Amino acid sequence: MRSELIVDVQSTEVSIALTEDSRLVSLQKESRNISYAVGDIYLARVKKLMPGLNAAFVDVGYEKDAFLHYLDLGSQFSSYYQFVKQALDDKKHLPQVSKMKLLPDIDKHGSVTDVLEKDMQLMVQIAKEPISSKGPRLTTEITFTGRFLVLIPFGDKISVSQKIKTTEEKLRLRQLVESIRPKNFGVIVRTSAEGKRVAELNHELKTLLKCWEDTVAKAQSSTVPSLIFEEESRIVSMLRDVFSPSFESIYVNDAETYGQIKKYVDLIAPDRADIVKLYAKDEPIFDHFNITKQIKSSFGKTVSFKSGAYIIIEHTEALHVIDVNSGNRSKASNDQESNALEVNLRAADEIARQLRLRDMGGIIVIDFIDMNKSEHRQALYEHMREVMANDRARHNILPLSKFGLMQITRQRVRPALDIVTSEKCPSCYGKGEVQPSLLFTDVLKEKLDYLINNLHESGFTMYVHPYVDAYLKKGLLSLYRKWKMEFGSRFKILPDQSLAYLQYRVIDSKKNEIDLAEEKDMDSSSTKSKTKAKERNKNED
Structure with a gap:
């Protein structure tokens, strides 16, 4: 592949x-x-305790307070907070995790009021980006992610990716990491570490350790709330x-x-x-x-996939719903059961692709076409598990219910990617009156004149819809060639498939966009249209 x-x-x-x-x-x-990308670390302050939710709201500088649940404090919170307090109280000295004596784990079933207080200062990491009206979700189990390893301060365990299949390789990596792991740090060995030498792993571990030390040092010199670590x-x-x-x-x-x-x-x-x-x-x-x-054909509410079959995808606050339809399949089998199985299997392929493509997370409910035979239902379930095997996000798939519904949970750390494939009218701006298409070339010529003679731009590129580009360049003495002769060869016009029919954009020689879209374009073109119509009527009279 x-x-x-x-x-x-x-x-x-x-x-x-x-x-x-x-x-x-x-x-x-x-x-x-x-702002607030997953993995960023902030120096923050506890703003409000919510015993009913067993959580706290934390000020990280976002318009909505971030959410920190008791379970996201981590079992080693006592050791973590002892370190953070020591670092913030004595800002002249950088404490060393490896020289600490770790404290006992906190109670898994404890209350947030037992360990947190209002105005307490914490180092927190973004676990989930702000989604909808919710603020970011936080954790105090801080991690630093590299290509091969994940470093976890205040931990003492070594975990090896389950995707590494051979027992010998797992044992080898565990022994290597154990030999180079600093005291009081946990390590997760990622799948990409398979087959790597100790020198490569040791180099990355030292890099991650340096990131941790730099983060603590920045926290000591920062005021609350502050960003103290972000990806390079x-x-x-x-x-x-x-x-x-x-x-x-x-x-x-x-x-x-x-x-x-x-x-x-x-x-x-x-x-x-x-x-x-x-x-x-x-x-x-x-x-x-x-x-x-492919983006325009793959996003949107309805997605076709094979022989007229299609799926409908709806998003709600709580879950995503997908409905499978056979459509007007030209090669439909006389056997309804076999036909349903074939459509469902192909739909499963497309749904697995759509989940990755849109990064859909949370609960996904799929309404497949009803099938009566239990072996067909089992075959569909196994096929869905097979096509979802390459999905990097953690997920869980349940067999079809008696109502023919399949439920999937998929890890969600950021909002689903929702691209609107319908195009906003660039001519009327929602007013319902569109400028005459034939006069669009006049608008483009005006813009070229303004760019060259007023703004004194040169070397810029104007992008238009492919149909408009073809119209401008048709014939030996095309409009494009005439404009080049009139204004000089200081610009280019090129097609861009992402643009709507009467839309354009201009990029200067330094690859920066020049904003020329004005609502008055419609009015000026409409005025020209009326003027030309009056002149034509006058001549006829």
Whole structure:
């Protein structure tokens, strides 16, 4: 299977698409100025205790107070808080976890009022991003994640990934980590550590240990609430979870990001550094690799998958609901039971893809087409487990209920990716009156004139819908060629599949977007239309 990563870096967000045999299977989007990403660590203050919820609300600087449940304090909270208090009380000296004597674990069934007090200062880590109207969810079980290892201060256990199958390799890794693990630190050995040498593991462990020490030092010099640790690069953080040395290529359209990714791949897989490639063409990178079209066809309420069959996906606050429909299948079997099984199996393939693609989490309820035979129901359940095996998120699948419903729980750490595939009218801005399509070229010419003669821009690129681009460039003496002769060859016009029919955008020579969209465009074009109509009527008279 040929796997590729395509990284689209825009001024406001970064998108990472994972394709398998050119088919989109995973899409991650993250704003470049987003706050409260999973893994960030804050120096925070307990604002309010809620004994009824056995939890506390904590001020981390977010508009909604963050939520810290008693169970997220971790069993080693007593040792953790003793360390944090010592570090914040004596800001001239950095305490050492390895020299501490760990205190007994706190009671699993205890109350939040037994261990927390109002205005208590804590070091907390974001476990879940803000979702809907809720604030971030926190934990005091702080972890530092690397490519091969996860470092856990105040722990004493070594855990090895269950995805490493051979007992010999598990034992080897456990013994290696035990020999290099600092005292009073726990370690989780990730799947990617399989086959790695002790030198590689030791190097990463020291790097993670340095991150911990730097975080504590920053907490000592910060005021509450403050961000005291974040990933060096959010793009690298996103990449770390999906990266595989088996990737054939990683394409990225930004030089700075290319350097970050190249450096990261050099560090973790030096022999595969040549797979990182800088995409320098003017055509949008997602258009070039056919990602834009797949996004538009894969998101939205209704998704078709084979022979007319389709699924309907609805999102609610509590759960996601998926309904499977056979549609008008052209090759429907005379045997209704076999037909239902075939549609359900293909639907299971698409649903597994959609869960990864949209990063849907929480409870998912699937209404498959009814099947009477128990062996068919069991076959569907086993097939769903098989196609979900490659999903990195923790999940649990239940067999079909007597009502034909399958329930899945899937790990949710951030909001589901919901891309609106319907396009907002760029001409009327919701007013219901659209400018004449034929006059859209006049608007574009006005914008070019304004950019070149008023703003004195040069070397910029104007992106338009592919149909508009084809119209502008048709014929030997096309409009595009006429504009080039009139304004000079200081600009380019290129197609962009992500744009609506009468929409455009302009990128300057430094890859920054120039905002030219104005509501008056509609009015000015409408005025021109009326003026031309009056002139035509006058001539007829």
